[in-house]
Amino acid sequence: MDKKRSAETICIQGGWEPKNGEPRVLPIYQSTTFKYESSEQMGRLFDLEENGYFYTRLANPTNDAVAAKICELEGGVAAMLTSSGQAANLYAVLNICSQGDHIVCSSAIYGGTFNLFTVTLKRFGIEVTLVDQDASAEELEKAFCERTKAVFAETIANPALAVLDIEKFAALAHSHGVPLIVDNTFATPINCRPFQWGADIVTHSTTKYMDGHALTVGGCIVDSGNFDWEAHKDKYPGLTTPDASYHGIVYTQKFGKAAYITKATAQLMRDMGSIQAPQNAFLLNVGLETLHLRVPRHCENALKVAEYLKSRDDVAWVRYPGLQGDQYYELARKYMPKGTCGVISFGLKGGRAAAGEFMDKLKLAAIVTHVADARTSVLHPASHTHRQLSDEQLVEAGVDPSLIRLSVGIENADDIIEDLRQALEN
Numbered sequence: 001m002d003k004k005r006s007a008e009t010i011c012i013q014g015g016w017e018p019k020n021g022e023p024r025v026l027p028i029y030q031s032t033t034f035k036y037e038s039s040e041q042m043g044r045l046f047d048l049e050e051n052g053y054f055y056t057r058l059a060n061p062t063n064d065a066v067a068a069k070i071c072e073l074e075g076g077v078a079a080m081l082t083s084s085g086q087a088a089n090l091y092a093v094l095n096i097c098s099q100g101d102h103i104v105c106s107s108a109i110y111g112g113t114f115n116l117f118t119v120t121l122k123r124f125g126i127e128v129t130l131v132d133q134d135a136s137a138e139e140l141e142k143a144f145c146e147r148t149k150a151v152f153a154e155t156i157a158n159p160a161l162a163v164l165d166i167e168k169f170a171a172l173a174h175s176h177g178v179p180l181i182v183d184n185t186f187a188t189p190i191n192c193r194p195f196q197w198g199a200d201i202v203t204h205s206t207t208k209y210m211d212g213h214a215l216t217v218g219g220c221i222v223d224s225g226n227f228d229w230e231a232h233k234d235k236y237p238g239l240t241t242p243d244a245s246y247h248g249i250v251y252t253q254k255f256g257k258a259a260y261i262t263k264a265t266a267q268l269m270r271d272m273g274s275i276q277a278p279q280n281a282f283l284l285n286v287g288l289e290t291l292h293l294r295v296p297r298h299c300e301n302a303l304k305v306a307e308y309l310k311s312r313d314d315v316a317w318v319r320y321p322g323l324q325g326d327q328y329y330e331l332a333r334k335y336m337p338k339g340t341c342g343v344i345s346f347g348l349k350g351g352r353a354a355a356g357e358f359m360d361k362l363k364l365a366a367i368v369t370h371v372a373d374a375r376t377s378v379l380h381p382a383s384h385t386h387r388q389l390s391d392e393q394l395v396e397a398g399v400d401p402s403l404i405r406l407s408v409g410i411e412n413a414d415d416i417i418e419d420l421r422q423a424l425e426n
C-alpha cells in the first residue's frame with residue numbers, strides 16, 4: 001500500500017482495493033465462519049502458521065479493511081477494530097500489562113476511561129498513577145516506578161479540552177522504556193497524527209467523528225510499529241517469550257512490527273471477544289469516507305461558536321483550543337495546525353443551575369450523551385457522563401461542575417449561534 005497517499009484519498013479508497021471483477025464498494029462479510037477444504041489447512045490457521053479467516057471473533061475481511069484504512073490514516077503498521085472505544089483502551093493496556101503492573105495516566109481523560117483505569121483495572125491488580133499532564137517533566141518523573149509498563153493520555157481530552165504535549169510525554173515514556181498510548185478520538189488523524197510526534201500506540205472511539213453520524217459504537221487500536229519490545233524484553237514477557245496458548249509462539253520473533261496487534265487479536269480478542277460487528281464496520285467505513293470533509297467543517301463552525309460565546313457577558317468562561325488566547329492554543333497550533341475538534345466547553349455565570357435551564361431551552365442542539373457527530377449536541381458532564389465522580393475527581397479530570405460540553409455539528413453556524421442566543425436570552 002502506498003503510504004504517501006493523502007488523507008482525502010485514504011478516506012475514500014483506503015483499506016479496500018478490489019481486484020478485477022470484485023465489488024467497488026467494501027462488502028459486508030456477514031458470516032461468522034469461513035470454509036476450508038482441508039482439515040490440515042484449518043489446523044495451520046489455528047496455529048497462526050498461515051494467514052486466513054476462520055472465525056469472525058478473530059478476524060473478518062470487512063473489519064480488516066476498515067482497520068487498514070484507519071491504520072493508513074494514522075501512518076501505523078497494524079490495526080484492529082474493537083466493539084467500542086472502551087474495549088480499545090482496555091485491550092491497548094491489557095495487551096502489555098498484567099497483575100502487579102502499573103501505568104501512568106493523565107488525569108484529564110474521558111470519564112469512562114477514568115473509571116475503567118482507576119476502578120476496574122485496579123480490580124485486575126493493575127495500578128494507575130494519575131498525573132497533571134501540564135506538569136513539568138521533572139514533576140511527571142515522580143509518577144514512574146519499576147513496574148510501570150505504559151503511559152496513557154488523550155490528544156484532546158474529553159471534556160477538559162486539554163491538548164497533550166505529545167513530544168514531552170513520548171520522551172518521558174521512552175526514557176523509562178515504556179510506550180506512549182494516545183487516545184486520538186477528538187483530534188482524529190485528519191488534524192493530528194500522534195505517531196509523527198513519538199506516540200507508539202493510538203486508540204480511537206470510532207463512535208465519534210470517524211463514524212460521524214451517531215450510528216455505531218466502535219473502537220480501533222493502531223500500532224506505529226516503532227516501540228522496540230525486544231529492547232525491553234523483561235518488561236513485556238507476553239510479547240517476547242513463548243505463548244503457551246499458541247504452542248510457544250514468540251510474537252516479536254514471529255510477527256516483527258505486527259507483534260503487538262497480532263497478540264491483541266490472537267489472544268485478547270480470542271479470549272474476551274469484544275469484536276466489532278461487520279455490519280457496524282461497514283457503516284463506520286461509510287462515515288470514514290467523508291471524515292476529511294466533515295472534520296474541517298466541525299472546526300470552522302466550532303471556532304465561530306466559541307468566538308460568539310466568548311463575546312457574551314453571561315458566559316463566564318469558554319474553552320476551545322482553537323480559540324486565540326486559550327490556555328492550549330499554542331500546543332494546538334503545534335500539534336494540530338489545521339484545527340482541533342468541534343467540541344467546546346464553557347460555563348455560564350449562573351453556574352451549575354443555569355446550565356440545566358439553558359440546555360432545556362435549546363431547540364436545534366439536542367441534549368444527548370454523545371459528542372462528535374454531525375448534529376449539534378450538548379451535555380452537562382457533572383450531571384450526566386461524569387456524575388459518578390466526586391467534585392474532587394471532577395476537578396482532577398479538568399471538569400468544572402459548571403462545564404457545559406457543546407459538540408458543534410456541521411449544520412449552518414449562524415443557525416447554531418441563533419439557537420444558543422435564544423436559549424441564553426429567553
Ligand SMILES: Cc1ncc(COP(=O)(O)O)c(C=O)c1O
Pocket residue numbers: 084085086087089110112113154158183185186204205206207217218219
Ligand atoms: C476520548 C474517548 N475515548 C474513549 C471513549 C469510549 O468510547 P466508546 O463510547 O466508543 O466506548 C470515549 C467516549 O466518549 C471518548 O470520548
